[in-house]
Amino acid sequence: MRTNKLVTQLLGLLLVGAFVLSACGTAATPTAAPSGGGAAGGTDLAMQYKDLVAACKQEGMLTLIATPRSWANYGDIFDLFEKTSGVKINSLDENAGSADELAAIEANKGNKGPQAPDIVDVGYAYGKTGKDAGDYQPYKVTTWDKIPDKVLGIASKDPDGYWTGGYYGVMAMEVNDAVVKNPPANWSDLLKPEYKNQVALSGDPRSSNQAIQSVYAAALGNGGTLDNAQPGLDFFKKLNDAGNFVPVIAKSGTNAQGATPIALAWDYLAFGDKDTFAGNPAITVVYPNPTIASMYVQAISAYAPHPNCAKLWMELLHSDQGQLAWMKGYAHGVNQADMEARGAIPADLKAKLPASSAYASAVAPTPDQVSAAKDLITKGWDTTVGANVQ
Amino acid sequence: MKKRGHIWAWVIFAIGIVYFFLPLLATFLFSLKARLGVLSFQAYENVLRDPAFVRSFSYSVLWATLTIIFGILLFVPTAYWVRLRVPQARTAVEFITLLPFVVPAIVYVFGLVRTYSHPPLLIVNSPFLLVAAYTVLSMPYMYRAIDTGLRAIDVRTLTEAAQSLGANWPTILFRIILPNIRVAILNGAFLSFAIVIGEYILAQYLAKPAFGPYMAVQGQNKAYEPAALAIISFGLTWASMGIIDAFGRGRGQGATIAGGH
Amino acid sequence: MTQLEAVKRDALKARPAYHKMSWAWLGVMPFFLFAFLFLIYPASTIVIRTFQDSHTQALTLKNIIGLNTPFIKTAYWVSIKISVVTALGGGIFGFFLAYSAVRGGLPSFMRGSLMTFSGVASNFAGVPLAFAFLALLSPAGVLTGWLKDIGLNPYDHGFTLYTFWGLSIVYMFFQFPLMVLIITPAIDGLRREWLEASENLGATSFQYWRYVALPILLPSLLGTMILLFGNAFGAYATAFALTGGQITLVTIVIGAQLRGDILNDPGLGYSMAFGMVIVMALAITGYTILQRRTERWLR
Numbered sequence: 034m035r036t037n038k039l040v041t042q043l044l045g046l047l048l049v050g051a052f053v054l055s056a057c058g059t060a061a062t063p064t065a066a067p068s069g070g071g072a073a074g075g076t077d078l079a080m081q082y083k084d085l086v087a088a089c090k091q092e093g094m095l096t097l098i099a100t101p102r103s104w105a106n107y108g109d110i111f112d113l114f115e116k117t118s119g120v121k122i123n124s125l126d127e128n129a130g131s132a133d134e135l136a137a138i139e140a141n142k143g144n145k146g147p148q149a150p151d152i153v154d155v156g157y158a159y160g161k162t163g164k165d166a167g168d169y170q171p172y173k174v175t176t177w178d179k180i181p182d183k184v185l186g187i188a189s190k191d192p193d194g195y196w197t198g199g200y201y202g203v204m205a206m207e208v209n210d211a212v213v214k215n216p217p218a219n220w221s222d223l224l225k226p227e228y229k230n231q232v233a234l235s236g237d238p239r240s241s242n243q244a245i246q247s248v249y250a251a252a253l254g255n256g257g258t259l260d261n262a263q264p265g266l267d268f269f270k271k272l273n274d275a276g277n278f279v280p281v282i283a284k285s286g287t288n289a290q291g292a293t294p295i296a297l298a299w300d301y302l303a304f305g306d307k308d309t310f311a312g313n314p315a316i317t318v319v320y321p322n323p324t325i326a327s328m329y330v331q332a333i334s335a336y337a338p339h340p341n342c343a344k345l346w347m348e349l350l351h352s353d354q355g356q357l358a359w360m361k362g363y364a365h366g367v368n369q370a371d372m373e374a375r376g377a378i379p380a381d382l383k384a385k386l387p388a389s390s391a392y393a394s395a396v397a398p399t400p401d402q403v404s405a406a407k408d409l410i411t412k413g414w415d416t417t418v419g420a421n422v423q
Numbered sequence: 424m425k426k427r428g429h430i431w432a433w434v435i436f437a438i439g440i441v442y443f444f445l446p447l448l449a450t451f452l453f454s455l456k457a458r459l460g461v462l463s464f465q466a467y468e469n470v471l472r473d474p475a476f477v478r479s480f481s482y483s484v485l486w487a488t489l490t491i492i493f494g495i496l497l498f499v500p501t502a503y504w505v506r507l508r509v510p511q512a513r514t515a516v517e518f519i520t521l522l523p524f525v526v527p528a529i530v531y532v533f534g535l536v537r538t539y540s541h542p543p544l545l546i547v548n549s550p551f552l553l554v555a556a557y558t559v560l561s562m563p564y565m566y567r568a569i570d571t572g573l574r575a576i577d578v579r580t581l582t583e584a585a586q587s588l589g590a591n592w593p594t595i596l597f598r599i600i601l602p603n604i605r606v607a608i609l610n611g612a613f614l615s616f617a618i619v620i621g622e623y624i625l626a627q628y629l630a631k632p633a634f635g636p637y638m639a640v641q642g643q644n645k646a647y648e649p650a651a652l653a654i655i656s657f658g659l660t661w662a663s664m665g666i667i668d669a670f671g672r673g674r675g676q677g678a679t680i681a682g683g684h
Numbered sequence: 685m686t687q688l689e690a691v692k693r694d695a696l697k698a699r700p701a702y703h704k705m706s707w708a709w710l711g712v713m714p715f716f717l718f719a720f721l722f723l724i725y726p727a728s729t730i731v732i733r734t735f736q737d738s739h740t741q742a743l744t745l746k747n748i749i750g751l752n753t754p755f756i757k758t759a760y761w762v763s764i765k766i767s768v769v770t771a772l773g774g775g776i777f778g779f780f781l782a783y784s785a786v787r788g789g790l791p792s793f794m795r796g797s798l799m800t801f802s803g804v805a806s807n808f809a810g811v812p813l814a815f816a817f818l819a820l821l822s823p824a825g826v827l828t829g830w831l832k833d834i835g836l837n838p839y840d841h842g843f844t845l846y847t848f849w850g851l852s853i854v855y856m857f858f859q860f861p862l863m864v865l866i867i868t869p870a871i872d873g874l875r876r877e878w879l880e881a882s883e884n885l886g887a888t889s890f891q892y893w894r895y896v897a898l899p900i901l902l903p904s905l906l907g908t909m910i911l912l913f914g915n916a917f918g919a920y921a922t923a924f925a926l927t928g929g930q931i932t933l934v935t936i937v938i939g940a941q942l943r944g945d946i947l948n949d950p951g952l953g954y955s956m957a958f959g960m961v962i963v964m965a966l967a968i969t970g971y972t973i974l975q976r977r978t979e980r981w982l983r
Contacts, residue, residue, distance in 0.1 A: 428789045428790060429784075429788050431784070432783075432784035432787075432788025432790050433788075435777075435781060435788075436784050436785070436788070439798075442856070442857075442860075443801070445827060446813070446816035446817050446819070446857065447816060448820075449817075449826040450812070452819070453819045497714065497715060500711070500714075501712055504708070504711035509708050509712055512709070512712050514968065514969075516712065518964070518965060518968050519715075519716075519719045521910070521968060522727070522964070523918075524915065524917060525914070525957065525961050526957070527935070530942070530957060531723075531726060531727055533729070534727050534729050535722075537726070539726075552722075555721075558718075559719075559722050562723075564806075567866055567908065567911045568869070570907065571866050571867065571869050572869040574903065574904055575870050575873025606868060610803070610865040610866065610869070613802070613806075613865060614803060614806055614865060616803065617807035618807050620807075621807050621808075642811060649811075649812070649815070650815065650819070653812040653815070657808065661800055661801060661803075661804045664800040664803045664804065665800050668796060668799065668800055
């Protein structure tokens with residue numbers, strides 16, 4: 034009896050405590066107000082796509098996955114969407130990899146609940162994979178014809194409309210100025226003894242697109258080609274033998290703390306960190322020459338519970354406001370050339386962006402080339418660079 | 424032999440404190456650097472001002488509590504029964520309780536979604552599925568804690584004595600056995616609580632606004648806030664456990680018959 | 685009626701022992717049902733997809749055969765090694781910690797604090813833990829800075845965290861507390877009277893431990909160590925954050941196959957997960973045998 038009473042009291046107190054806390058939390062929540070800037074064009078777009086907006090309002094929600102607000106300034110696009118449609122965004126696993134996104138689509142085939150993603154943002158190779166697996170439904174945005182067929186030599190949209198290229202990133206070095214007094218200028222510099230224990234990848238080269246592309250880019254800078262990534266592995270072996278390579282996975286926290294002061298990362302992420310840290314610490318973004326570019330594509334799930342919201346989202350991504358938002362996030366939108374020609378890019382934004390001459394050496398591999406490079410790198414990493422954590 | 428403050432006990436405790444304290448200190452020192460050049464609690468302000476922080480933490484506290492209760496109700500009778508009556512089942516039961524370690528969380532959650540997102544078993548959104556899934560995750564720890572506790576008391580004698588006094592099974596379980604394994608259950612509860620608070624993958628893919636996903640979002644591209652968050656959540660979780668502990672030790676007099684201390 | 689006839693008469697009415705046992709199994713049915721519905725069935729994709737080709741869904745053994753590469757065998761070996769090392773290391777020091785708090789004569793608040801702290805620390809793993817140790821011991825770390833100030837740069841002597849042993853030390857952060865929490869009730873169960881009795885009989889400390897305390901504690905110690913083993917075996921977030929592509933753990937390789945950003949072989953991922961289940965089963969078997977032997981005298 035005493036124990037029952039005890040358990041009941043304990044439960045009661047904790048429940049009350051939890052409800053009180055959550056009530057406090059809800060009371061303190063301000064009504065969701067989108068930040069200014071990118072949301073400015075909300076009402077015009079609402080008029081432009083009013084049928085989609087109406088249908089989306091009926092559906093009531095948009096479920097995204099693997100789309101952090103802080104990735105390439107997606108946050109502004111979130112606000113733009115919510116302002117245009119009045120519908121809330123439900124953002125699933127922001128750390129998900131592209132494989133997770135497709136797995137989530139497939140696991141939720143019959144499920145119309147909030148666990149099923151409506152739209153995905155995946156690495157380039159997953160455009161074809163997802164289409165072949167039947168995970169996507171085709172949709173061509175109204176500005177379809179304005180999207181170039183090819184960007185940097187690779188197809189930037191699926192001819193049947195199953196996936197659409199949105200933006201691409203260029204491999205760069207994110208350098209922590211507080212730790213690294215003299216930033217490296219190119220690949221060969223990284224081997225210098227002054228950078229001991231400083232060079233890191235932003236992922237595991239056996240599974241992360243970003244890390245594999247880093248090795249791939251290093252190959253280009255060391256005598257390799259898009260068809261031969263072996264020099265990249267050799268370079269990292271040299272880096273590791275020299276003691277310059279640190280195996281920690283570089284993230285914002287480790288970059289700022291100094292454990293990974295020279296991190297190979299997509300330029301938009303590096304610039305994003307630079308802005309977030311706001312000088313604490315100061316970050317320099319260095320484009321090695323040559324370097325690699327990689328496109329991210331978006332596709333609507335074949336089983337999307339809210340297809341109209343997904344379509345509206347796609348439209349917004351390819352509207353001027355959407356592309357500008359990405360550009361504000363330092364990603365290179367696929368429509369950039371067209372917008373430049375029309376003078377649609379504000380001068381102050383243009384001034385903030387790195388000059389395109391800085392990354393003029395960027396090349397983009399085709400899915401087949403990526404596949405071959407990936408096989409080589411993932412298999413060769415352990416044997417060449419040496420996972421001797423024994 | 425002296426019974427007060429053995430030297431070796433102090434030495435070991437000291438080593439333990441140094442080992443645990445230093446990494447946490449390093450995190451704390453880093454979290455104070457949010458403002459360039461000065462040490463400040465800016466990162467902490469940023470975290471505590473975020474309404475999502477309180478919301479997601481209290482959400483997880485609630486579910487952690489429910490998971491603990493369900494775990495006690497399921498595992499205490501099971502462990503008791505296995506010890507007392509069905510020792511042949513022990514290997515199978517222990518194997519099952521260790522399975523959650525080797526099932527990757529991502530495979531598990533997709534399996535749950537696939538199984539329970541179609542009628543007639545459409546419970547993917549129900550709170551019960553969440554409690555069940557969290558119970559599965561905390562099962563290795565909870566079960567092992569309870570089993571160790573039962574091992575330390577003489578279950579057979581207690582049961583026979585109670586039966587000879589005319590007690591029925593619920594009485595035996597809840598008025599005799601439970602109080603005697605109070606420490607074990609408490610410790611298991613701590614483990615379960617910490618697991619649910621920090622759990623990330625299940626909450627994400629079942630689309631629940633829990634604390635784990637919130638922490639992951641913060642860690643995405645911020646540098647100082649995640650460190651502050653780690654310290655805050657460490658402190659809050661510790662405090663919550665203190666509360667559970669205080670209640671668990673409760674009124675002091677329990678029907679503690681076995682286990683001399 | 686003779687005894688024999690009475691026995692024969694009753695024998696017909698006696699129910700065989702078999703029936704009694706099967707009713708007892710009902711008591712564990714809720715558990716098995718729960719486990720089936722919420723663990724075994726949802727996780728059954730592991731077994732099913734091990735035997736399925738990931739593209740064609742046809743039945744195949746190639747995922748299992750694919751396990752027989754040096755890379756994957758190394759992965760299993762390293763995983764098992766780190767699990768055993770941290771189970772033993774964590775078990776031993778964790779036991780000392782728990783014993784100090786329970787029987788070391790320390791102020792009583794320290795026991796409570798240790799228990800609650802252990803609760804939190806047992807789950808402090810993954811990125812925050814890796815980051816904490818980086819913040820402490822990376823070239824830009826706090827402790828490294830202090831050591832450098834007194835003229836001792838560990839990195840000049842070839843120190844690095846990113847090795848097997850470095851990782852093991854980090855793993856201890858959640859292994860020690862786990863041991864502390866689970867073994868404390870067992871230490872509580874060591875009655876003071878036994879210690880006093882053995883002292884009265886003239887036993888030394890060593891003899892007390894060797895003949896009284898350890899034999900009693902051994903089943904619980906073993907049970908907890910298998911838990912620590914499983915805990916380390918299934919962990920990966922900490923290793924991943926700290927040593928990225930440098931360490932080959934089974935869990936990391938599975939993650940690469942199932943979750944990566946770059947096209948991989950999910951079938952292999954599933955068969956590796958299946959392999960983990962087998963390893964766990966083998967570990968349990970070994971543990972059960974050991975258990976039986978240590979428990980024998982306790983009956």
